[in-house]
Amino acid sequence: MSSSLQMAAEARLPSRFGEFRIFAFEQRTGQQLDEAVALVMGELRPDDCPLYRIHSQCLTGDVFHSLRCDCRAQLEQAMEQIAGEGKGLIVYEMKEGRGIGIVNKVRAYALQDGGADTVEANLQLGLDVDLRDYRLPAAIAQWFGLKQVRLMSNNPEKIAALEAVGIHVKRISAETDAGDQAGDYLRVKKEKLGHLIDGL
Ligand SMILES: [Zn+2]
Known part of the structure; x- marks a missing residue:
């Protein structure tokens, strides 16, 4: 089914990691409307290979600091790394609980x-x-004109979604010091969902 991506609005987003811009996207596929935002730091140029994270909404982790997963740690690590380079983007998808x-x-x-x-x-x-199928974050990377990214992820499906639209992907491990509580959860992601996690 064909789908159309629209950038609906863009604004400043100062954060404790530094100054980002926030872009709001909508993608309509038939009757379905998907929303996502992109946090962008710095000027993205077509020949850049910026840090890129696809993050799926995790209310319990991102907002309530839950230790059942390492979502918040991964998000903060991504914002910190991007701030360290002064450039990069994070696509935040509204896909709670995968x-x-x-x-x-x-x-x-x-x-x-x-x-x-x-x-x-x-x-x-x-x-x-x-x-999740990651077509929306892949379309957003294309919208920004990116031809190559350094993807901060352990998930091979995210790599495949970007490569499917012709974006060259270099993977940067997104492993965090998640602590014992999330250890079992991460082991299952590695063993049953094929995530690329070394430190377990
Ligand atoms: Zn989570």
Whole structure:
């Protein structure tokens, strides 16, 4: 199905990591409307190979500092690294719980409290393990005219989505010091979802 990407608005976003600009995007695919924002630092030029992170919304981690996952640590690490270079972008997708939404995510956490891992919990709820396809962040990278990026990610599907639209990807590991609590979660991501995590 064809889809159209629109940049709806752009504004300043001063942060404790430095000055970003925030770009708001909408993508319509049939009846479905997806939203995402891009945080951008510095001037992106077509021949640059900037740091790039695709981050999926994690209310529990990003906002409440949850230790069930390492999302917040990865986001902060990305903002810090980009600020260190003075250039780069982060696409933040509204895909809570790998796309299942916050209510199902809490249901899955309840099953995990009873002993299921992150993949088993989704399957027990009759949900896909991962509903994300990363076409929106790939389209946003194209919108910025990028031909190559240094992707801060452990997820091979993100690399594939960017390469599918002709963007050359050099992967930068996004491993964080996530602590013991997130260790089991990360091990399942590595063993069942194919994430490229070395430090476990
Ligand atoms: Zn998370």
